[in-house]
Amino acid sequence: NAGVTQTPKFQVLKTGQSMTLQCAQDMNHNSMYWYRQDPGMGLRLIYYSASEGTTDKGEVPNGYNVSRLNKREFSLRLESAAPSQTSVYFCACRHTGGRTDTQYFGPGTRLTVL
Amino acid sequence: DAKTTQPPSMDCAEGRAANLPCNHSTISGNEYVYWYRQIHSQGPQYIIHGLKNNETNEMASLIITEDRKSSTLILPHATLRDTAVYYCIVRNSDNYGQNFVFGPGTRLSVLP
Numbered sequence: 001n002a003g004v005t006q007t008p009k010f011q012v013l014k015t016g017q018s019m020t021l022q023c024a025q026d027m028n029h030n031s032m033y034w035y036r037q038d039p040g041m042g043l044r045l046i047y048y049s050a051s052e053g054t055t056d057k058g059e060v061p062n063g064y065n066v067s068r069l070n071k072r073e074f075s076l077r078l079e080s081a082a083p084s085q086t087s088v089y090f091c092a093c094r095h096t097g098g099r100t101d102t103q104y105f106g107p108g109t110r111l112t113v114l
Numbered sequence: 115d116a117k118t119t120q121p122p123s124m125d126c127a128e129g130r131a132a133n134l135p136c137n138h139s140t141i142s143g144n145e146y147v148y149w150y151r152q153i154h155s156q157g158p159q160y161i162i163h164g165l166k167n168n169e170t171n172e173m174a175s176l177i178i179t180e181d182r183k184s185s186t187l188i189l190p191h192a193t194l195r196d197t198a199v200y201y202c203i204v205r206n207s208d209n210y211g212q213n214f215v216f217g218p219g220t221r222l223s224v225l226p
Contacts, residue, residue: 004157035216042201042216043158059215090157101146105157 002026004106006091012112013081021076021109023091031094032074033058033103034066036087043090049074081113118202123221126196132189134220136202139183145206147178149187150216151198158201158216161187192224 007022025032030051035043035058045058049068063085065077078085091106119137126132138147148163162169162176164185169176175188189196201219 040218042218044216088155092157101148101163102160103150103158105159107157108155 004091004093004104006089006106006109008109009107010110012114013078014114015082017081018077018079019081020078021089021091021111022073023075023106024073025091025093025104026072027093027095027104028071029093029095029104030071031096032068033092033094034064034074034076035090035092036060036085037090037108038087046076046089081111083113085111086113087111118204118217120200120202120217120220122218123223125223125225126189126192128194128224128226129191132187132192132196132222132224134187134189134200134202134222135184136187137184138202138204141182141204142206145204147176147182147185148203148205149174149176150201150203151196152201152219153195153198161200192222194224194226196222197224198222 004025033048034046036046037043044060046060046064047055047058047066049055052068052071055066055068067075089109092103094103146163146165149161150158151161152158162171162174164176164178166178178185199219199221201216
């Protein structure tokens, strides 16, 4: 089991370029999340998907769009990248059941916008 | 949303217990306390969570005060690999997104 995978691991964009960050999980969990982490700070929620076919805004959704393609995949798109979007992006899935409530995170994508 | 307060940094000697405090004085009755850690820019890793009873698993123990306004994460025998940023998070377990807030956390340094 790979758990949560993210591609690419690193990316450099110029202002105004677009790109899609990919996330996939093989844990069969319903809910998935996208966070960003700026240097020296905690994580901030961008978007989440409670189940396949649904998405909702988190704390900092402006400048981003998401697609929950199927149960496994949840992508994050930057339509017109800005330097303020330079950050590390983490994808996560969540497992709940009984007393269990755990988020599993991917390794992150390090994005620099010049 | 309940807010948490953690010390920005702590040191602990290798082999000793690490006790990481968290204040959450505005916690409401249906909100759980979660702990995660992040090792050197990797994705955060779940440690433990609880509602009001003390909890223990293979990684750590969680002690929640009777009034639930504060808690302590205990790593019983800290190793160098436990050096990380530790996040205390308070949230409603039924809310799938908006209340899961990672603050700046506590940077724990385990010293040889």
